[in-house]
Amino acid sequence: xxxxxxxxxFYRQKFNYLPDNLGHEIGHFNVFRLEDCYAPGAKxxxxxxxxxxxxxxVRGRNVVHYADKSIEIDGSTLIFFNPNVPYTFEHISEDxxxxxxIFKEAFFTDALRASVHELPMFALTAKPTxxxxxxxxxxxxxxxxxxxDEINSDYRFKYDLLRNYVTExxxxxxxxxxxxxxxxxxxxxxxxxSIFTELLERQFPIETPSQRFNLRxxxxxxDRLSVHVNHxxxxxxxxxxxxxxxxxxxxxxxxxxxxxxHTNWNVSEISYCLGFEEPxxxxxxxxxxxxxxxxxxxxx
Numbered sequence: 001x002x003x004x005x006x007x008x009x010f011y012r013q014k015f016n017y018l019p020d021n022l023g024h025e026i027g028h029f030n031v032f033r034l035e036d037c038y039a040p041g042a043k044x045x046x047x048x049x050x051x052x053x054x055x056x057x058v059r060g061r062n063v064v065h066y067a068d069k070s071i072e073i074d075g076s077t078l079i080f081f082n083p084n085v086p087y088t089f090e091h092i093s094e095d096x097x098x099x100x101x102i103f104k105e106a107f108f109t110d111a112l113r114a115s116v117h118e119l120p121m122f123a124l125t126a127k128p129t130x131x132x133x134x135x136x137x138x139x140x141x142x143x144x145x146x147x148x149d150e151i152n153s154d155y156r157f158k159y160d161l162l163r164n165y166v167t168e169x170x171x172x173x174x175x176x177x178x179x180x181x182x183x184x185x186x187x188x189x190x191x192x193x194s195i196f197t198e199l200l201e202r203q204f205p206i207e208t209p210s211q212r213f214n215l216r217x218x219x220x221x222x223d224r225l226s227v228h229v230n231h232x233x234x235x236x237x238x239x240x241x242x243x244x245x246x247x248x249x250x251x252x253x254x255x256x257x258x259x260x261x262h263t264n265w266n267v268s269e270i271s272y273c274l275g276f277e278e279p280x281x282x283x284x285x286x287x288x289x290x291x292x293x294x295x296x297x298x299x300x
Contacts, residue, residue: 003207004049007104027106029162031147034058034098047088053116054081054102055169057132057140060095064088064129071129076137078130078173080121084202085128099144101166108163121173130176143169189235196221196236200247204255209269213252216275218244253289256282260298267294 007028011018014037019030034056047065056079064071064079066087073079081087108116116122121130132140147165150158199221203213215221221244222229236244252274259270271282286294 004051005046007050007052007102010050010052010102027104027108028052029101029103029107029151029159029166031099031101031144031151031162033148034100035096047086049086050081050083052083052102052104053122054100055079055166056081056098056100057137057144058089058098058100059137060091060093060097062092063090065090066128071127073129073131076132076134076140078132078136078140078169080128080130080173082122082128099141099148101144101147103166107159108166119170119174121170130173136176140169140172143172189239192225192227192232192235193239195225196232196244197247199224200251204251206255206259206273209265209273211273213255213273213275216248216252218248249285249289253286256286256294257290257297260294270294 008018019028057076058073058079059076061072061074062077064073064087066081066085105116121128143165147162150161150165155161199215203215206213215224218233219229222232225232233244236242236247240247256270256274259265259273260267263270265273267282268279271279274282276282276285283293286292286297290297
C-alpha cells in the first residue's frame with residue numbers, strides 16, 4: 001500500500017500547485033468538479049490513506065476499493081471517505097461527472113457537537129456509499145453547485161456558509177439508509193470486537209520511521225470506543241477466546257517481524273514507531289513474544 005497521501009500531495013498530483021490557504025487556521029476546505037481532475041496529465045487515484053476527509057457525488061458505473069472490500073456502484077452515488085481508511089476509485093463507464101469536496105478535521109472543530117470521525121457515515125465500519133435517485137441527485141448536485149460558487153466569492157463569511165453546506169450533505173446522508181449493510185453482527189460483543197479489530201488494523205502497516213503506533217493498551221481502545229475497559233475485555237474474550245492485550249501484542253509482534261525483515265531501519269527506529277519509549281523495552285517485549293532478540297531475528 002502506498003504511503004498516506006497528504007493534502008499537499010493531492011494538489012501537486014492533480015493540479016501541480018499548492019493553494020495559499022493550506023495553513024489556514026480554520027482548517028483547509030476546497031471543492032472541485034470531478035471532470036476537472038481528469039484533465040490530460042492528471043495522475044490516477046492510488047490505493048492509500050489520506051490525511052483529509054472527502055465527500056463525493058459520482059455518476060456512472062464505478063468500483064470503490066475501500067479498506068479490504070470492493071464496492072461496485074452504478075448510477076448517481078454519494079460517497080463519504082474516512083482518512084483512516086485506504087481507498088482508490090476505478091471508473092468502468094466513460095461517464096466521469098460529479099463533484100467532490102475535501103477538508104481537514106479542523107474545519108469542523110468548533111462547528112459540530114460531535115467530532116467528524118464520530119459521525120455514522122465516517123465510522124470505520126460504515127458503508128460509505130449512498131445510492132441516489134434522480135431527485136436526490138439534483139438536490140445533492142445543487143448543494144455542490146452552491147459550494148463551487150461560494151468558494152470563488154469574496155464574501156467575508158464564506159467559510160461559515162461552506163461549512164453549512166457540508167453539514168447539510170451530512171444530514172442528508174443521515175436520513176438515508178446506506179445501499180447495503182456490510183457488517184451484520186450477531187450481538188453487541190461481536191460488534192465491539194469488529195470495531196476493535198478495525199481500529200487495531202488501521203494503525204498498520206507502519207510506513208515510515210516517524211509514524212507512531214498510538215493505541216497500545218486496552219484502555220486506549222476502550223476510550224476510543226466510549227466503553228468501559230472491563231466491558232471491552234469481556235466482549236473480546238467472549239467473542240475470540242483471547243484477551244484484548246493478546247490481540248494487541250500479537251499484532252505488534254507481527255509488525256515488528258515485518259519491519260525487522262523488510263526494512264533497513266535500526267532497532268531504535270523500529271522501537272520508536274511501535275510505541276516503545278526505550279529500545280530496551282522493545283527488546284524485552286520481542287524476546288518474551290518470540291524467545292529471541294530483535295537483532296537475532298533480523299539475521300536469521
